[in-house]
Amino acid sequence: EAQVTQNPRYLITVTGKKLTVTCSQNMNHEYMSWYRQDPGLGLRQIYYSMNVEVTDKGDVPEGYKVSRKEKRNFPLILESPSPNQTSLYFCASSLIAGGPNEQFFGPGTRLTVL
């Protein structure tokens, strides 16, 4: 089944404890990205990747890192999480960047930073 998967789905952590949220797609998509969703603010892009080893900042990159060593994986890293990073996170992918492609979303990761 073609899908985008994320792990973990739920995470409660404490300020400053490094964490990684994994994202994987099995559709051979070139483009992947991370969004966060907050009440009243909607979905905002954090980082995106056009292809392997090509990443760039979205609208709200502060406090996050990403890497794209393999085509299928695009992990989101929070080196020192803070309470303002409590949010619902979505990974998305599409076939290629820069074109009329449908984007597919993962199931979301609900992160709480205490």
Add this chain to the structure above:
Amino acid sequence: KQEVTQIPAALSVPEGENLVLNCSFTDSAIYNLQWFRQDPGKGLTSLLLIQSSQREQTSGRLNASLDKSSGRSTLYIAASQPGDSATYLCAVSPQGGSEKLVFGKGMKLTVNP
């Protein structure tokens, strides 16, 4: 800067009604427009994708139209059912830049039995 607006933010209707959900965007330079459905605490399910060259797309009881020049899209839901209750999000893919989707804040639909 592209902005996407969905009004109203919430709608409650009795079962069986035909519904029109509105979406407006400020910049007509888009690749496409997608409508998504989000159930509480869940991910986004893509409902319909309209390319910039298209006027409408249909899937079952759903029909989405696009008027790029006026910056508007509508999602039509025929014969609404309680199972249609969810938040509906509209998103555009702007030409150029990071290829991100720019989302509206969504419309929460409640269909009452």
